[in-house]
Amino acid sequence: MDFEEKKKKLLDQLNKATGINFDITDSDLSDDETLNKLKELVVHFNVIDSKTGLYRLFLSKELAYSDALSSLSRFHIDEEHLRQIFYLESPGEYSKEAVSLLKSLLPDSKDVVLELDSKHLVLIINFDVAPSSEDILQTASSYLDMLETEAFTSFKLSYSKSVMSFKELPNAYNDAITAMEIGNTFNSNGRIYCYEDLGLGRLLYNVPPAEIKAYLNKHINVDILSQIDEETLSLINAFFENDLSLAETARQTFIHRNTLIYRLDKFADLTGYDVRKFNEAITVKISLMLFNYIKAQ
Amino acid sequence: MADIQLKNINKKYPNGFHAVKDFNLDIKDQEFIIFVGPSGCGKSTTLRMIAGLEEISSGELLIDGKLMNDVEPKDRDIAMVFQNYALYPHMTVYDNMAFGLKLRKVPKDEIDKKVREAARILDLEKLLDRKPKALSGGQRQRVAMGRAIVRNPKVFLMDEPLSNLDAKLRVQMRTEISKLHDSLGATMIYVTHDQTEAMTLGTRIVVMKDGVVQQIDTPANLYQKPCNLFVAGFIGSPQMNFLEGTLNADCSAIQVNGASLQIPPAKTKALTEKNYGGKTVILGIRPEDIHDSQIFVDTQSSSVIEAKISVYELLGAEVYLYFDYAGTQVTARVDPRTTARGGDTVKFALDMEKAHFFDKDTELTIAN
Numbered sequence: 001m002d003f004e005e006k007k008k009k010l011l012d013q014l015n016k017a018t019g020i021n022f023d024i025t026d027s028d029l030s031d032d033e034t035l036n037k038l039k040e041l042v043v044h045f046n047v048i049d050s051k052t053g054l055y056r057l058f059l060s061k062e063l064a065y066s067d068a069l070s071s072l073s074r075f076h077i078d079e080e081h082l083r084q085i086f087y088l089e090s091p092g093e094y095s096k097e098a099v100s101l102l103k104s105l106l107p108d109s110k111d112v113v114l115e116l117d118s119k120h121l122v123l124i125i126n127f128d129v130a131p132s133s134e135d136i137l138q139t140a141s142s143y144l145d146m147l148e149t150e151a152f153t154s155f156k157l158s159y160s161k162s163v164m165s166f167k168e169l170p171n172a173y174n175d176a177i178t179a180m181e182i183g184n185t186f187n188s189n190g191r192i193y194c195y196e197d198l199g200l201g202r203l204l205y206n207v208p209p210a211e212i213k214a215y216l217n218k219h220i221n222v223d224i225l226s227q228i229d230e231e232t233l234s235l236i237n238a239f240f241e242n243d244l245s246l247a248e249t250a251r252q253t254f255i256h257r258n259t260l261i262y263r264l265d266k267f268a269d270l271t272g273y274d275v276r277k278f279n280e281a282i283t284v285k286i287s288l289m290l291f292n293y294i295k296a297q
Numbered sequence: 298m299a300d301i302q303l304k305n306i307n308k309k310y311p312n313g314f315h316a317v318k319d320f321n322l323d324i325k326d327q328e329f330i331i332f333v334g335p336s337g338c339g340k341s342t343t344l345r346m347i348a349g350l351e352e353i354s355s356g357e358l359l360i361d362g363k364l365m366n367d368v369e370p371k372d373r374d375i376a377m378v379f380q381n382y383a384l385y386p387h388m389t390v391y392d393n394m395a396f397g398l399k400l401r402k403v404p405k406d407e408i409d410k411k412v413r414e415a416a417r418i419l420d421l422e423k424l425l426d427r428k429p430k431a432l433s434g435g436q437r438q439r440v441a442m443g444r445a446i447v448r449n450p451k452v453f454l455m456d457e458p459l460s461n462l463d464a465k466l467r468v469q470m471r472t473e474i475s476k477l478h479d480s481l482g483a484t485m486i487y488v489t490h491d492q493t494e495a496m497t498l499g500t501r502i503v504v505m506k507d508g509v510v511q512q513i514d515t516p517a518n519l520y521q522k523p524c525n526l527f528v529a530g531f532i533g534s535p536q537m538n539f540l541e542g543t544l545n546a547d548c549s550a551i552q553v554n555g556a557s558l559q560i561p562p563a564k565t566k567a568l569t570e571k572n573y574g575g576k577t578v579i580l581g582i583r584p585e586d587i588h589d590s591q592i593f594v595d596t597q598s599s600s601v602i603e604a605k606i607s608v609y610e611l612l613g614a615e616v617y618l619y620f621d622y623a624g625t626q627v628t629a630r631v632d633p634r635t636t637a638r639g640g641d642t643v644k645f646a647l648d649m650e651k652a653h654f655f656d657k658d659t660e661l662t663i664a665n
Contacts, residue, residue, distance in 0.1 A: 097371070149441075150400065188311075252336075
């Protein structure tokens, strides 16, 4: 985001918080100084007015921890408490019903529903007892199902681990956003992404484009990867998910074992890699993930 | 209620993944349609396109003749039930069922009438004051259904609603859903990966694989006349057995692992007409069409194979015998009074009247 965009965003926030339309026509301040001044004003007006404003600015790191601390007691926010952040993304604009539904779903006044923009929401949920990873996943699935059945709005959800202190919230929030980005890149058909379970995706997401290109050129180039049909791709993925077991993959995909072998042979002819061999399977897995990454870019 | 038409429906994601390919289906009012297939076959995506939760990339969706592609999900007059019961933990059963109506600002007395009626249908009247945590899995799922019923929608969409229940409850709820369909007279579309659920519930079943509809038919026809190897293998438990064999020049018999199995005239005719004489094909035979009783072996001596039993499984009303034949594991479902046991070498008679033949390359059915 360049200076003008950042300035406009902050002015919008300031206008929203104060009800007054501000503009900057003449200033001796540098760009950075202007933005900092605007941030201070936004913080001042927002923080004073609402708990959600405090959370919003703190999560986006526009409000320093030391500044936020002074407002915690005013909004009855415990500094130390077990909290879970859920980051929600809707493919289109979400409805008002979706927000009311989430608010009614979280009757505890300590829980927060933050409307970031027309497509993104954040839930901050307080727990008294540490939930298991299964509990968190189950809760996340229930929220999404509820939003679909009651508010007819489809969302994706991402999260990272629960945090014990208010101070840790921005990192948990950033991890949840990263989980959404990585999930959308490597598993775009997924619905729920957990930062801790991103596996190889988390590693590959940080590989520079030049390295990706070099890797694919050395192993399976983009032209060849583009030729693989969807049926074969889903079969290869099923083969990976079933730990390279022919029998289990054939059983789960309901195809004849000989047909599976025939298709894997065909794949090996095309790519030069036999996924029945562990080392070659790793190369294929990484190549396919990198190929998805390139496509997503 | 409602007629639904899906015309050349496609779902293509921005990353190029083609999840549903040219899906065509006419669903009649009050039909109970099942979408079934393995994970990732596009069944849930199709359901979600009908609900409006996924955009339709191309094609037309019509409900009662009205084009729905651009109609908001909330205006499509549908209700959904998912596998996660999605209940509000802090609300009573009554409030859970009433919540959607309250959100739509329906008058209180009307809400009360609808909730009590749905509770009566679902036998939840005595549980209206309880909270979800005090309910069993089956009762929670009934509440979730109640929430759908109170809306009085044109169409019910259910996505694996029984997956979270244990096996015994699933069977019980299957019956309840079937009764519910009869009493509501509603159009229902039900997604499952479980072929038993599909066979027991559906008036028609849509079998999908890799985003493509394989066959749309009644449960009986899918079982008896599968259109390809995939449907044959998917429908039926235990799975149909598949053996590779070579047909005689006149298609009167098939050679499998050195055994010659005589083919009935009607199937011979179909194989001959399609020029399969002398070719290698796949023979499909269901476990219940493989017999070990002496009377069958004697009367069907032209279709007998011999094999050593590797596993004997008594299930009470039936016995599964597993053996390797022609490099493939074969299952026979036989009478529990059988004397055959693991390690025995046994003669099996194949009921060739019930045999299926598939093209080895295209995997399409040649003769059923």
